[in-house]
Amino acid sequence: MTLEHFMDEAISPWMREDGPDSDIILSSRIRLARNLANTPYPLFAEEEKLEKVKGFFQDNFTHTSLGNYKNFEFIPIRDLSAIEKKVLVEKHLISPHLTKHTQESAVLISENEQVSIMINEEDHIRIQLYFPGQQLRLALDNAFRVDDWLEEKITYAYDEDKGYLTTCPTNVGTGMRASVMMHIPALVMTRQINRMMPAISQLGLVVRGIYGEGSEALGNVFQISNQITLGKSEEDIVDDLESVVNQLVELERNARSLIMKESGIALEDRVYRSYGTLAYSRIIESKEASSCISNVRLGIDLGIIENTSRNILNELMVLIQPGFLQHYAKKTLSTNERDVLRSSLIRERLQLGK
Amino acid sequence: MECQECHERPATLHFTQIVNGKKHEIRVCEVCAKEKGYVSYPEEGYSLHNLLAGIFNIDTSNIDNPAFQQQVKELKCPACGMTFTQFKQVGKFGCAHCYDAFSSKLDPILKRVHAGNTKHSGKIPKRTGVDLQAKKQLNTLKKELQHLIETEAFEEAAKVRDKIKALEKELQQPEGGDHS
Numbered sequence: 001m002t003l004e005h006f007m008d009e010a011i012s013p014w015m016r017e018d019g020p021d022s023d024i025i026l027s028s029r030i031r032l033a034r035n036l037a038n039t040p041y042p043l044f045a046e047e048e049k050l051e052k053v054k055g056f057f058q059d060n061f062t063h064t065s066l067g068n069y070k071n072f073e074f075i076p077i078r079d080l081s082a083i084e085k086k087v088l089v090e091k092h093l094i095s096p097h098l099t100k101h102t103q104e105s106a107v108l109i110s111e112n113e114q115v116s117i118m119i120n121e122e123d124h125i126r127i128q129l130y131f132p133g134q135q136l137r138l139a140l141d142n143a144f145r146v147d148d149w150l151e152e153k154i155t156y157a158y159d160e161d162k163g164y165l166t167t168c169p170t171n172v173g174t175g176m177r178a179s180v181m182m183h184i185p186a187l188v189m190t191r192q193i194n195r196m197m198p199a200i201s202q203l204g205l206v207v208r209g210i211y212g213e214g215s216e217a218l219g220n221v222f223q224i225s226n227q228i229t230l231g232k233s234e235e236d237i238v239d240d241l242e243s244v245v246n247q248l249v250e251l252e253r254n255a256r257s258l259i260m261k262e263s264g265i266a267l268e269d270r271v272y273r274s275y276g277t278l279a280y281s282r283i284i285e286s287k288e289a290s291s292c293i294s295n296v297r298l299g300i301d302l303g304i305i306e307n308t309s310r311n312i313l314n315e316l317m318v319l320i321q322p323g324f325l326q327h328y329a330k331k332t333l334s335t336n337e338r339d340v341l342r343s344s345l346i347r348e349r350l351q352l353g354k
Numbered sequence: 355m356e357c358q359e360c361h362e363r364p365a366t367l368h369f370t371q372i373v374n375g376k377k378h379e380i381r382v383c384e385v386c387a388k389e390k391g392y393v394s395y396p397e398e399g400y401s402l403h404n405l406l407a408g409i410f411n412i413d414t415s416n417i418d419n420p421a422f423q424q425q426v427k428e429l430k431c432p433a434c435g436m437t438f439t440q441f442k443q444v445g446k447f448g449c450a451h452c453y454d455a456f457s458s459k460l461d462p463i464l465k466r467v468h469a470g471n472t473k474h475s476g477k478i479p480k481r482t483g484v485d486l487q488a489k490k491q492l493n494t495l496k497k498e499l500q501h502l503i504e505t506e507a508f509e510e511a512a513k514v515r516d517k518i519k520a521l522e523k524e525l526q527q528p529e530g531g532d533h534s
Binding site for chain 1: 434436445446447448449450463464468471472478479480481483
């Protein structure tokens with residue numbers, strides 16, 4: 001079954017490719033919220049109506065393809081085990097919300113895991129696309145293609161004045177959230193990010209931790225996205241986000257070279273200590289692992305550590321999550337057991353990465 | 355300044371209450387404020403709903419008060435039955451038709467959430483929005499025409515005028531033409 005193929009690899013196929021600025025930008029994402037014109041929204045609709053929506057997608061889109069996005073797999077969420085749900089969330093293929101409203105929810109995932117279409121989330125349809133590095137514009141163009149493709153068979157809830165009508169007033173208009181995942185350790189070390197956050201929020205953008213709303217910035221990975229969806233075109237929103245992101249990339253690069261110049265030996269020490277912890281520890285918590293992985297990745301980017309793949313950050317960040325560890329072990333694990341398995345998986349990956 | 359209720363702790367909360375048009379300054383400590391019901395704390399942390407309700411500028415403490423509910427002439431969505439009061443409580447629409455039903459009260463809310471914006475200016479659906487796309491194009495052309503006339507570029511203006519005429523003719527056709 002294809003579900004296995006989504007579950008067994010910690011990193012999605014598209015992550016293996018490099019994109020522009022991928023030393024700092026891990027991924028670009030576009031999400032579009034859409035609804036059917038004449039069905040009540042999922043939070044309020046009767047079960048049978050949502051069942052019909054789900055059935056429509058299953059009948060019309062299972063194993064279909066659109067360009068590079070081949071062979072969409074239809075997965076009803078209620079058929080998944082608790083651990084499987086966790087893994088899909090950790091890989092960002094579905095949202096935590098989708099796993100909480102499991103009865104009528106489902107997801108369509110393309111073979112390369114670049115596109116996922118969530119069904120009966122907060123909105124009837126949530127289209128989501130990922131690209132490696134800074135490729136927001138490309139992601140937007142492709143999101144529109146997927147959107148138009150679905151719209152051939154669906155009449156969307158749309159109003160001339162208010163745009164795409166969503167469940168939550170914070171998404172109305174474009175229904176779009178554009179976001180970029182950035183690894184900015186030098187901006188954290190120099191405490192510049194704290195000073196920048198208020199300025200960024202004044203531009204209608206938000207900075208959050210890696211797993212979205214309310215989550216902590218594990219391993220110096222931050223998500224930056226647009227807040228406003230009404231009154232600006234998708235292209236303008238993406239332009240604004242891009243310009244802020246480009247500035248952050250430049251500032252991060254400057255901060256990195258400054259740290260290298262001013263305290264190169266201290267940085268080298270920090271990178272190698274983290275490498276040592278990852279390579280030799282026998283028990284490791286996810287928080288410590290995240291911060292060590294971040295340091296090692298920085299070491300790779302700065303040429304301190306050679307012969308190790310950059311992808312290791314993306315991969316280990318998912319691999320060390322509770323859901324993935326338990327899927328790997330094929331059983332539920334206690335916190336302690338997870339910390340042991342986590343350290344052994346990391347050691348194994350570092351060996352393979354050589 | 356000490357708390358006007360317990361006269362023990364310092365007053366950390368200051369607010370103005372207006373009763374029958376008369377102003378009262380109230381200075382209390384946090385403990386008394388809670389005890390006397392000047393402020394209410396949510397039971398389990400601060401939820402997104404509280405936050406949204408805050409954005410919508412709604413006093414949620416009054417929502418269950420029947421007298422208050424009667425004051426507001428209740429708007430109700432004919433399609434899904436959601437009332438405006440319910441919408442404000444949950445911060446979510448019940449269906450696409452709610453937007454129409456609540457339209458008279460929506461713009462202030464959208465302004466708060468979207469930095470003063472109330473009108474969509476992004477994508478139009480490709481299949482069902484053919485007419486809208488033409489309309490949008492028409493508006494752009496009309497503006498262009500205006501500009502050309504103002505700058506006395508009459509030759510160009512004539513071309514744009516012809517385009518507008520052609521487009522208007524297309525729009526007048528029933529069903530907005532063929533879009534298969």
